[in-house]
Amino acid sequence: MYKLLIVDDEPQILEGMKRMLDWEKYGFGCIETSETVEDAMSKAAAIYPDVAIFDVCIGPDRGYDAITRLNMLGLPTKYIIMSGYSEFEYAREAIRCGVKDYLLKPLNRSRLQEVVEKIVVEDLHGTLEGTSDVNLDPVLGVRYDSLSKLINHILLMVKTEYAQNITLKMVAEQFRMNGTYLGQIFLKETQMKFSEYVMAYRMLRARERILSTDEKIASIATSVGYSNLSYFYTHFHSFFGRSPSDLRK
Incomplete structure (x- = not known):
């Protein structure tokens, strides 16, 4: 136990x-x-x-x-x-x-x-029924242990700071690395640009809140890092193929 x-x-x-x-x-x-x-x-x-x-x-x-x-x-x-x-x-x-x-x-x-x-x-090498996908990144769909320590640290930063104005430049400064080089490493390992990953993660968090709360869409947009509601609607529709309001119906 x-x-x-x-x-x-x-x-x-x-x-x-x-x-x-x-x-x-x-x-x-x-x-x-x-x-x-x-x-x-x-x-x-x-x-x-x-x-x-x-x-x-x-x-x-x-x-x-x-x-x-x-x-x-x-x-x-x-x-x-x-x-x-x-x-x-x-x-x-x-x-x-x-x-x-x-x-x-x-x-x-x-x-x-x-x-x-x-x-x-x-980490504890336990088994859980019905949880075979718990160790998969929700955006990349790959196991966290298949990613490098550096990428896992970056993903943790995104999970923590997605509601803020997190940028590749900001992350690169924390690791004392060149932003362009770090972006290339991220793209090579994840097959996604850093900005694409951040947007996708924000969209998943937004969908979760839309489906589980009665919050106004504008409030949800702000909570996942969008100060411009129009951009939020555009990205949401592009990502899910439907509007936030349609998803909530």
């Missing part, structure tokens, strides 16, 4: 996380929670969690700093960061300490489920 550690300084968040998924279904027989970094460090050292979910801000401390400290202890834990802040600096630090994913609050249950299933299948 797997062990899970959830760290957040808000007790109600911890309780909500424990109920958000049927953890036992995924093989988690032990679930521990912590409201402080020091308590989390003690519990992690005691139980060696298979998966740990850290809030990015835990009181005055940062979740990614705690993860860095735990990495130095050599724990075989797979980490997820959750945050109420869509800030590139936080995402960059999370990537540096090797987190599996960076999820924005309020957490989307399906996204958390997708990440947990991916970790169980790929």
